[in-house]
Amino acid sequence: MNEHGKLLAILRQSADAELVDAIERLIQDAPDHELNRINTLAFAARHGFDEDRVIAAFLHASRLGLFEMSWNVLCPGCGGVLETGMSLKSVNREEYTCALCAAGYEPTLDEMVDVTFTVSPRVRKIAAHDPDTLPLHEYARQVFWGSGVDLPEDFERMIDEIILDTVELPPGERAIMSLQLPAGFVIVFEPVTHAAQFIDAQGEPTRERQSMSLVVNETHPQNQTLIMRPGPLRISIENRTNRRALPAVWVAGDELHHMLKRRRPFLTAKRLLTNQTFRDLYRTDTLDIDQRLKITSLTFLFTDLKGSTQLYERVGDLVAYDLVRSHFQVLHEIVASESGAVVKTIGDAVMATFPTPDHAISAALRMREAMHRLNEERGSEDLLLKIGIHEGPCLAVTLNDRQDYFGQTVNIASRVQGLAMSRSIFATGSVVENPRSSRIIEKQGLHPALQKTTLRGINDEFSVYEIP
Structure with missing residues (x-):
């Protein structure tokens, strides 16, 4: 019996056998993205299990080392993960700012802090254990957006329709994107650092090339919205961080807004703090x-x-x-x-x-x-x-x-x-x-x-x- 098989056998002593069987199938057969930041309420609904029993089982499994628990501060506007940590102690700011929504929020445990479970790399290695290897659409799905957004099965196709252009930018590198700027609202957004630049393309189209620059750094300050005209645009981007960046030009149209309105219930920090199994296992x-x-x-x-x-x-x-x-x-x-x-x-x-x-x-x-x-x-x-x-x-x-x-x-x-x-x-x-x-x-x-x-x-x- 392998290591995680032994841990599952121990888990069966504190959780329903049918539920543990479902967790075992998840670990063995699920695609990588389903093992990253697991939404326990969605798991319970999909298998017809009682939510509290599922939460208890994942808490025991996390304590055993089958999963790693994370506490994610979610943006109430877009559902993006503003910060994540291995314990509630990481939620230590008076306000969290979402660059994509251009808004700040005071964190509340019953509305903004989501608790998820990711399979341990000792049990099964998945791509999200090394997020800098993920392509943009998988990084957006698995890392930027939280478990509270109900992303569609054809997420990659939808992202391709929403994004005009993108580039993978190694640390310290520069790149140039040339594209046709459509009329309407466009966001140059980088999901790793959350850097954002808003562009409002309005008025008569122009044939003259317009230019803008964006510096990606760890502070990602909120920039003023640029007023431009539809037409050719040259974007110069520099990555001043020590990790890969994924800047892309997003059309802030109906498709993006419709996708972000698709929400689902998630395990809030409040609910976990009022869970007896959690208090018993993580008392101090x-x-x-x-x-x-x-x-x-x-x-x-x-x-x-x-x-x-x-x-x-x-x-x-x-x-x-x-x-x-x-x-x-x-x-x-x-x-x-x-x-x-x-x-x-x-x-x-x-x-x-x-x-x-x-x-x-x-x-x-x-x-x-x-x-x-x-x-x-x-x-x-x-x-x-x-x-x-x-x-x-x-x-x-x-x-x-x-x-x-x-x-x-x-x-x-x-x-x-x-x-x-x-x-x-x-x-x-x-x-x-x-x-x-x-x-x-x-x-x-x-x-x-x-x-x-x-x-x-x-x-x-x-x-x-x-x-x-």
């Missing part, structure tokens, strides 16, 4: 101590046991400890099965996160029912769970040597949990009024009661729903 290797990364929407669920002090006095430390441990195990299992992750436990309390409110609502209802079953088995009401849920923006940070969250949303979620009595779930309007959450609640035949209240540390009156 996520963020630097001084990183603060923005998440525009995350759902927090806090639980606490009512009367736990009296429980210890009533049944004794050993029995109470076993009960509390059983309750923690059940909560962990429910959180993980609802695409969430337990961030931490504080005494008898749990703080968990979910990518969307509906998963948190579903988890809360299941938690309440699970505690009811545990109490029925014991013939007593020893485990009374108080639950509070809130959704909103926050910061992903490192606190006490582990990945955590900070912000008013976290504070409000904790305060809402403090309102809950036994068996009641308290949730804010953004959670209960979420369409998918509402459907789950209605399906259970429950009728949330709206109440106005004050929360400690919050100035304004707050609207909170009690789910009986």
Whole structure:
């Protein structure tokens, strides 16, 4: 058995056999470009697998060395990869600029950071392991554009229609491109360094040759749009970097815009941070101590046991400890099965996160029912769970040597949990009024009661729903 065969055998101990078989076929049979920056959600959809199970399998496979995980900052406009790194620690700028879109963006973990998996060169060598050998169309497909763009099967043909001319330019070399400039908007774009020059060709065509120059360097400053006339154009290009450049003249017409509008879901950094398998496997290797990364929407669920002090006095430390441990195990299992992750436990309390409110609502209802079953088995009401849920923006940070969250949303979620009595779930309007959450609640035949209240540390009156 070869090395990756042994690793696949180990992977079968922590992932579904059918799923591992699909990963093995991918490694053995897929064309090179399908093994570079694998979109796990697309893989799950293509094979009909559960997304969370696929994510977990690729995380385990990455930990074993079958794949290399990368964190890619994607441009919201064109889907291009603005920067990539081997960990979330590489996302360390306050703003990322896309030269192709001529726009800057503040990075957010739920909109701009994509997590992908590339086969390890120890398992199978693919062309993308040496990207400077890729022709322009494959470099654009595999390196510049991220897994969030649904590029067509005939991508090479489409690129040939969009690009007027291109040249491969070794480090330190110069080249000249001569072409007919059409009317409309044209971009001289270099995808390795992201250097760009915009040209607006307007007015009457000319027979006189026009000229322009472009220097490709590591800073790739944004240049002013040049106004030219349709007709002959001579472009002088110099590569002042230490690697190959691929400058090309792109027609910014309907074909390019239509191609870039084709988007598909991708595994966001936010979703991965709220994945229990990821937190278990990468507990101490996520963020630097001084990183603060923005998440525009995350759902927090806090639980606490009512009367736990009296429980210890009533049944004794050993029995109470076993009960509390059983309750923690059940909560962990429910959180993980609802695409969430337990961030931490504080005494008898749990703080968990979910990518969307509906998963948190579903988890809360299941938690309440699970505690009811545990109490029925014991013939007593020893485990009374108080639950509070809130959704909103926050910061992903490192606190006490582990990945955590900070912000008013976290504070409000904790305060809402403090309102809950036994068996009641308290949730804010953004959670209960979420369409998918509402459907789950209605399906259970429950009728949330709206109440106005004050929360400690919050100035304004707050609207909170009690789910009986």
